[in-house]
Amino acid sequence: MTEPSPPSAPPSPEPTGWTGYLAADGYVTELKNELGAVVGEHGRLIFAEGPPRPAAWAQNAWHDPVRIPILSIGDGARALRAIQRNWSLFAVAHHRRARLIEEKLPAVRPKPLVFPAPAPSAPLGSWTLLDPQTIVAAARCSSPFRHGEVEFAENKQAPPNRAYLKLWETFTRLGQRPQSGERCLDLGASPGGWSWVLHETGATVLAVDKAPLDPRIAALPRLEYRKASAFALDPSAVEPVDWLCSDVVCYPTRLLSLVRRWLDSGRARRFVCTLKFQGETDHETARAFAAIPGSQLMHLFHNKHELTWVKL
Numbered sequence: 242m243t244e245p246s247p248p249s250a251p252p253s254p255e256p257t258g259w260t261g262y263l264a265a266d267g268y269v270t271e272l273k274n275e276l277g278a279v280v281g282e283h284g285r286l287i288f289a290e291g292p293p294r295p296a297a298w299a300q301n302a303w304h305d306p307v308r309i310p311i312l313s314i315g316d317g318a319r320a321l322r323a324i325q326r327n328w329s330l331f332a333v334a335h336h337r338r339a340r341l342i343e344e345k346l347p348a349v350r351p352k353p354l355v356f357p358a359p360a361p362s363a364p365l366g367s368w369t370l371l372d373p374q375t376i377v378a379a380a381r382c383s384s385p386f387r388h389g390e391v392e393f394a395e396n397k398q399a400p401p402n403r404a405y406l407k408l409w410e411t412f413t414r415l416g417q418r419p420q421s422g423e424r425c426l427d428l429g430a431s432p433g434g435w436s437w438v439l440h441e442t443g444a445t446v447l448a449v450d451k452a453p454l455d456p457r458i459a460a461l462p463r464l465e466y467r468k469a470s471a472f473a474l475d476p477s478a479v480e481p482v483d484w485l486c487s488d489v490v491c492y493p494t495r496l497l498s499l500v501r502r503w504l505d506s507g508r509a510r511r512f513v514c515t516l517k518f519q520g521e522t523d524h525e526t527a528r529a530f531a532a533i534p535g536s537q538l539m540h541l542f543h544n545k546h547e548l549t550w551v552k553l
């Protein structure tokens with residue numbers, strides 16, 4: 242009687258020396274502009290040599306990806322499972338074969354996040370099949386969410402629009418949000434999605450816009466509305482704020498002047514501001530924001546042709 246053959250050892254991963262960057266949907270050109278030289282481009286998945294570079298337009302970064310030579314679908318699944326449990330496939334080619342490998346991995350089906358629940362803490366790797374015999378996989382990624390896609394259980398009643406999702410995502414990614422009793426300034430507040438989020442934290446809100454707030458937001462108890470231009474507001478004319486938030490529609494250069502004014506005044510502790518690009522992406526101003534010490538610039542899953550600049 243023949244012995245059953247022992248399961249073969251999973252194939253060994255080899256370091257690539259790269260970092261992988263998954264561009265926000267529709268923003269590959271922006272990401273490549275930031276990265277400079279790249280070694281591979283597969284749809285919106287870009288590989289570049291060396292350790293991670295600042296890349297605001299990347300929705301997820303794949304750290305230390307490895308190359309895994311595989312002879313079969315079973316080989317691929319075994320190799321990934323030998324590294325860790327949780328994986329998400331970003332398929333760029335050989336879709337059927339990639340799906341068959343995926344079917345042999347533990348299912349990962351996260352539920353929509355109920356804000357303000359923390360982001361998931363379990364490691365979630367990303368992988369792709371570059372050719373039928375080669376997996377590229379990263380056990381560690383910059384985002385704990387599948388492909389950087391932050392899905393929330395939405396509130397379809399209270400906020401007047403979906404802009405509130407940007408602020409939910411920002412606070413979730415930061416692991417920080419206003420605390421009860423803090424003071425928030427919401428510039429470009431109308432109709433009031435951000436003001437609603439800020440108010441829900443227990444903070445007080447000064448909402449500034451030339452346009453009116455939704456009446457339900459205007460009626461919130463710890464909210465004051467000022468009909469004014471955000472640019473006309475003198476920092477010394479309001480009490481210092483714990484959070485300055487801006488979602489004003491304006492050229493990024495104009496927002497940069499406003500932010501510098503507030504930074505110089507020392508009357509805002511933390512900032513969350515949307516840079517909104519009109520037409521061409523203004524990379525120069527984006528770089529000027531990114532260069533502000535202690536700050537970060539990112540493209541949220543809920544951003545459009547925008548970036549979110551944060552300083553804590």
Ligand SMILES: C[S@@+](CC[C@H](N)C(=O)[O-])C[C@H]1O[C@@H](n2cnc3c(N)ncnc32)[C@H](O)[C@@H]1O
Pocket residue numbers: 402404405428429430431432433434435436449450451452469470471472488489490491
């Ligand atoms: C995208 S909307 C803001 C949405 C808001 N964050 C929310 O969650 O409902 C942009 C706002 O910027 C406002 N805005 C444009 N120029 C402004 C200015 N100079 N000062 C204040 N608000 C301005 C517009 O009136 C508009 O309400």
